[in-house]
Amino acid sequence: MTIQTAPHASGANLRFKKRAVTFGIDVVLMIFGLLMVLPLILLVANAFKTPQEMLAWPPTIIPSDPTLVNFKAVLEDTPLLRWVFNSFAFALLSAIAISITSAVAGYILAKFPSRTMNFLFAVILATAIVPFEVYMIPLYFQAQGLGLLNTIWGLLLGYLVMSFGIFLIRQNVLHAIPDELLEAARIDGAGEIWIFVRIVIPLLRGALGALFVLAFFQAWTAFAWPLIVATTASSYTIEVGLALFQTGFTVDLGRLSAASAVVLVPSVALFVVLRRNFVEGVASTGLKE
Amino acid sequence: MLKRRRWFFALFAILPVMAIFAYVRIFPIGEILRLSLHKWDILSKKKPFIGLANFEELMGDRLFHEALFNTTIIAFGVLLLTVPLAIVLAALIFHRTRSRFAWFYETTVFIPHVVSLVPAAMAWKWIFDARLGPLNALLSAFGIDPKAWLFDPVLSVICVIVLCSWQALGFAVLIYLVGFKSLPKSLYEAAELDGASGAQSFWYLSIPMLKPITLYVSVVTLVSAFNVYAQVYVLASDAQGAPGRQVRVLVLDMLENSFRNYRVGYAASEAVVLLVIVLVLTFIQFRVLRDRKAET
Numbered sequence: 001m002t003i004q005t006a007p008h009a010s011g012a013n014l015r016f017k018k019r020a021v022t023f024g025i026d027v028v029l030m031i032f033g034l035l036m037v038l039p040l041i042l043l044v045a046n047a048f049k050t051p052q053e054m055l056a057w058p059p060t061i062i063p064s065d066p067t068l069v070n071f072k073a074v075l076e077d078t079p080l081l082r083w084v085f086n087s088f089a090f091a092l093l094s095a096i097a098i099s100i101t102s103a104v105a106g107y108i109l110a111k112f113p114s115r116t117m118n119f120l121f122a123v124i125l126a127t128a129i130v131p132f133e134v135y136m137i138p139l140y141f142q143a144q145g146l147g148l149l150n151t152i153w154g155l156l157l158g159y160l161v162m163s164f165g166i167f168l169i170r171q172n173v174l175h176a177i178p179d180e181l182l183e184a185a186r187i188d189g190a191g192e193i194w195i196f197v198r199i200v201i202p203l204l205r206g207a208l209g210a211l212f213v214l215a216f217f218q219a220w221t222a223f224a225w226p227l228i229v230a231t232t233a234s235s236y237t238i239e240v241g242l243a244l245f246q247t248g249f250t251v252d253l254g255r256l257s258a259a260s261a262v263v264l265v266p267s268v269a270l271f272v273v274l275r276r277n278f279v280e281g282v283a284s285t286g287l288k289e
Numbered sequence: 290m291l292k293r294r295r296w297f298f299a300l301f302a303i304l305p306v307m308a309i310f311a312y313v314r315i316f317p318i319g320e321i322l323r324l325s326l327h328k329w330d331i332l333s334k335k336k337p338f339i340g341l342a343n344f345e346e347l348m349g350d351r352l353f354h355e356a357l358f359n360t361t362i363i364a365f366g367v368l369l370l371t372v373p374l375a376i377v378l379a380a381l382i383f384h385r386t387r388s389r390f391a392w393f394y395e396t397t398v399f400i401p402h403v404v405s406l407v408p409a410a411m412a413w414k415w416i417f418d419a420r421l422g423p424l425n426a427l428l429s430a431f432g433i434d435p436k437a438w439l440f441d442p443v444l445s446v447i448c449v450i451v452l453c454s455w456q457a458l459g460f461a462v463l464i465y466l467v468g469f470k471s472l473p474k475s476l477y478e479a480a481e482l483d484g485a486s487g488a489q490s491f492w493y494l495s496i497p498m499l500k501p502i503t504l505y506v507s508v509v510t511l512v513s514a515f516n517v518y519a520q521v522y523v524l525a526s527d528a529q530g531a532p533g534r535q536v537r538v539l540v541l542d543m544l545e546n547s548f549r550n551y552r553v554g555y556a557a558s559e560a561v562v563l564l565v566i567v568l569v570l571t572f573i574q575f576r577v578l579r580d581r582k583a584e585t
Contacts, residue, residue, distance in 0.1 A: 021487070022384075022385070025381050025384060025385055026385060026388065026390065028381065029378075029381055029382060029385065029390070029394045030390065030393075030394075032378070032397075032398075033393060033394050033396075033397030033398060034397065036397045036398055036400065036401060036455070036458075037397050037400055037401075039409070039412040039413055039416060039455075040400070040401075040404065040409065040412055042412065042415075042416075042423070043408065043411065043412035043415065046415070054421070055421060057423070057426045057430075058423070058426075059423050101306045101309065101310075104302050104303065104306050105303055105306045105307070105310075108299050108302050108303045109303070112295065112296070112299035114296075117299070117303075120303070120307060123315070124310065127310075127314045127315060127318060129567065129568065129571050130314075130318055130564060130567070131512065131515075131516050131563070131564075131567055132516075133516045133518070133540050133543075133560070133563065134318070134321060134560045134561075134563055134564045134567075135314070135317035135318045135320070135321045135560070136317075137317075137321065137324075137543070137544075137547050137553060137556055137557060137560065138316070138317035138320035138321055138324065138557075139313065139317040141553075142312070142313075142316070142317065157313060158313065160309050160313055161306070161309055161310050161313060161314065163314070192294075192295060192298040192302075193298070196302075217403050220405065221403070221404075221405050221406055223406055223407065223518065223519035223522075224518050224519065224540060224544070227522075227544075228544065228548065238405065238407075239405055239406060239407045239519070242405075242407045242408060242411070243407045243519070243522055243523055246407075246411060246414075246523065253415060253421060256411055256415075257411075257415075259408075260407075260408035260411050260412070261408075263405050263407075263408050264404055264405065264408050264409075267403070267404055267405060268400060268403075268404060271400065271403045271404075272396065275392075275395075275396060275399075278403065279395070279399070279463060282460060282463050282464075283463055283464070283466075283467045
């Protein structure tokens with residue numbers, strides 16, 4: 001599908017046809033893109049609507065009579081801000097932990113080749129295939145044994161390492177950091193820790209940034225693990241809090257939408273800002289093969 | 290050969306990471322395999338070894354069958370909806386890479402993949418809502434009778450498929466975009482000189498050349514759909530707040546057995562079934578890729 005404007009496109013007719021096709025593609029993509037985000041836009045719009053307006057057909061995008069009643073009600077009903085804080089702290093700590101463990105393991109596995117390291121790398125790759133859902137029940141009992149249930153540390157236990165992160169950093173070290181560079185530093189008398197902190201880490205900035213963002217969103221959107229580990233209202237993450245809140249009897253659509261909007265708007269904004277990092281991170285998962 | 294000091298550094302640096310890794314990954318994976326062969330109801334201290342009895346019981350467990358069936362339908366439904374749509378969308382977006390709106394196309398398709406699951410699922414729950422939802426309102430505008438989307442056993446599975454596909458699509462498109470960028474330009478220029486239309490080069494060049502990507506995207510989509518849980522939890526919970534009465538899936542059945550029925554060993558055997566499914570899918574992917582490499 002790479003039809004750039006062909007150099008020998010003869011005749012205005014052909015050129016016109018091409019432009020029409022391009023225009024058509026733009027229209028299709030534009031409409032499709034809007035449809036993709038429409039459910040989220042409507043949800044945020046609903047948060048500002050009165051009960052009457054919410055039933056209106058067709059649904060309005062910009063509320064005619066915007067109100068903050070829903071937000072006030074949901075903040076009174078639930079410790080929503082607490083949940084947001086829990087999620088944020090959990091996601092941030094997890095992203096930091098994963099960045100550090102991946103950077104250290106990825107670097108060592110790439111630059112200190114030996115039979116031991118190859119074996120460790122093979123083990124990491126093999127466990128990467130196993131989905132989290134498969135082993136979360138034993139992990140739950142480990143968290144229980146450590147007395148970490150209903151704490152952010154308990155949540156963190158499941159998200160300290162990421163096999164793919166170690167793999168990603170290892171690939172990046174292999175491609176971006178030549179052995180000669182490290183040797184030169186050693187000849188100059190640099191210690192191993194100094195080399196890692198002052199030479200390796202700065203060279204991995206791009207990859208670590210992508211991994212950090214990926215890890216942050218992974219924890220931010222985690223569901224099954226927080227659902228079993230956090231069982232008291234004050235320890236819920238926002239995902240768990242909302243999921244349990246919405247099953248309640250008395251909850252109306254306006255309040256649900258308001259609570260959702262509080263979560264959605266910042267995370268979409270964050271994503272748009274960090275889009276480049278994120279896309280890089282996900283795109284590099286294609287390297288997995 | 291490594292100098293001794295460097296070797297010590299490497300060992301001491303990787304040791305804590307591997308210790309954590311062993312504790313939070315390798316150990317629980319071993320535990321799930323071990324527990325699946327034992328009978329353990331949280332409360333009792335005894336965990337008698339019962340061999341494959343858990344798996345034998347699974348074979349006759351109606352709820353488990355239902356969960357396995359639903360999960361499989363959902364996984365393949367998501368696959369069939371997502372992959373063809375993703376390759377076409379990626380082709381169109383790639384074709385318009387240099388357009389002013391390229392960032393808009395990429396971002397809008399990708400946003401559903403990154404937003405929190407629960408709020409996103411709530412948006413769809415409202416859309417599908419029988420009384421208040423815009424979907425029924427839209428249908429009735431075309432003279433179609435309203436349907437109880439989330440309460441009908443068949444329709445609610447379709448709703449879950451739609452929600453999961455909506456979320457999976459962005460990832461698939463992104464991976465395909467990486468694939469398109471790696472394809473050799475010269476081939477397309479040659480095809481165009483020979484008079485091939487855009488659709489023809491898409492069908493006869495892009496699709497065959499992107500086969501490894503298609504395989505990869507398919508396996509990742511299937512594996513993640515086999516682990517579906519949050520979407521079902523939100524979408525198909527009934528009015529009493531008991532989730533998953535409508536659409537039972539594997540992870541839900543597993544957690545229910547473990548934490549509601551206190552049958553951890555039994556739940557572990559379900560987890561092992563899930564693991565086997567994932568391993569088989571991954572194995573197929575490697576196998577097909579290797580055969581392709583052997584061919585060329």
